Amino acid sequence: MATPDLLENIESPFGKTFLELQERIKTEVPEVVYIEQDLGQLGTEDPRKSMFFPGVLIDFPNTPFSNLQGKNQLGQPVISITLVFDNYNQTWQDAPLDVRKAGLKYLEIEQKLFMAVQTWEGDFCQSLNRTAATGHNRNDVGLRVRELTFTGEFEDYSCDDDSQTVTISLSTE
Numbered sequence: 001m002a003t004p005d006l007l008e009n010i011e012s013p014f015g016k017t018f019l020e021l022q023e024r025i026k027t028e029v030p031e032v033v034y035i036e037q038d039l040g041q042l043g044t045e046d047p048r049k050s051m052f053f054p055g056v057l058i059d060f061p062n063t064p065f066s067n068l069q070g071k072n073q074l075g076q077p078v079i080s081i082t083l084v085f086d087n088y089n090q091t092w093q094d095a096p097l098d099v100r101k102a103g104l105k106y107l108e109i110e111q112k113l114f115m116a117v118q119t120w121e122g123d124f125c126q127s128l129n130r131t132a133a134t135g136h137n138r139n140d141v142g143l144r145v146r147e148l149t150f151t152g153e154f155e156d157y158s159c160d161d162d163s164q165t166v167t168i169s170l171s172t173e
């Protein structure tokens with residue numbers, strides 16, 4: 001799970017989950033050299049100027065909430081993990097086998113990414129489960145883009161006015 005310093009002063013469940021996912025991917029999928037929030041990097045004129053490859057972009061595009069007791073809520077985030085690969089190898093049937101395999105390397109990294117995240121539980125988000133894998137054609141800029149979508153759950157107690165900290169002092173005589 002997370003080291004104490006990693007989540008220090010982070011109250012947002014999204015911020016906590018992002019940092020934990022970032023560490024998980026960094027550790028389990030060392031082929032990925034860039035892990036960042038999805039801030040629209042792929043929508044720029046030349047995404048190569050705003051990231052390194054292979055890279056992963058993480059986003060929380062939609063989170064339905066339901067009420068628990070009091071002001072507490074249950075969040076069920078959709079988490080988008082987008083793998084971006086700068087691929088120049090051919091995969092057509094008459095290309096040499098080693099070239100075709102190199103051209104499919106992004107699929108091997110995608111599988112490793114899936115295996116690192118599927119059913120993973122962070123300190124603040126319950127087991128993540130893949131719900132979709134989508135390819136995005138970015139031939140206009142020569143990038144291969146694969147988006148993995150996961151869902152999870154977390155309980156948000158940040159508005160709980162009834163929470164109290166109790167300090168107990170014990171002394172012996």
